[in-house]
Amino acid sequence: MDRAVDQAMEVFWANGYAGTTPKRLTAELGIGSGSLYNAFESKRALFERTLRRYYERESVRLIQVLDGPGAPRERLRAAVDLVVDAARSDDGRGCMAANAAIEFGGRDQVVEHLVRRIFDRQEAAFRSTIEEGQRSGEIAADVDAVAVAGLFLATINGIRVLAKADQSSPRLDIMAATALRAL
Known part of the structure; x- marks a missing residue:
């Protein structure tokens, strides 16, 4: 999970929230869309986690x-x-x-x-x-x-x-x- 959040942070950081599609996230994280939503609920929830990670890291x-x-x-x-x-x-x-x-x-x-x-x-x-x-x-x-x-x-x-x-x-x-x- 931590690695996925770190990878997603890099994607959002480079492309912004609007410029990051769920398809891009699943490709970069190497997971299926079902796994993305099961693990993080939504693109929005994942973005919030990555912003928190940015704060911490x-x-x-x-x-x-x-x-x-x-x-x-x-x-x-x-x-x-x-x-x-x-x-x-x-x-x-x-x-x-x-x-x-x-x-x-x-x-x-x-x-x-x-x-x-x-x-x-x-x-x-x-x-x-x-x-x-x-x-x-x-x-x-x-x-x-x-x-x-x-x-x-x-x-x-x-x-x-x-x-x-x-x-x-x-x-x-x-x-x-x-x-x-x-x-």
Whole structure:
């Protein structure tokens, strides 16, 4: 089941919810349509599971960088660099959470809740790292940690979305550098 959810996550991530047909899912997972519906109830239920898996597996990478060792400012830079590097090497997939937010556009409460959890978790990690930097004196005490954490969240998601149109754009590096200057 875990492997099937991981495989389905990759399919949804690459094609979106609407662009992923049950036929494509069964082909990619190597199962029949009866097995798909017996195991996951519906395409929709499987999508929700894959979005939860994305939360558990993919969003944790950014959190690990922000919560990891090193000076707070270095970790913030490493987190933004991680996003820029991933945006340039992910074949235009972008962030599954951002993709879902765009595709569903607030028209689905479950998806909206799952996406909000992912974004809230990322923003909280940015805020925590900024506040740690303030306590250590590395980041000025008058920096609004909540506002700047929101800026970082908007920046990383903007980078992911813009990279879908042009992964080589110098705009991605400019956005990353500008966010870091807010510290």
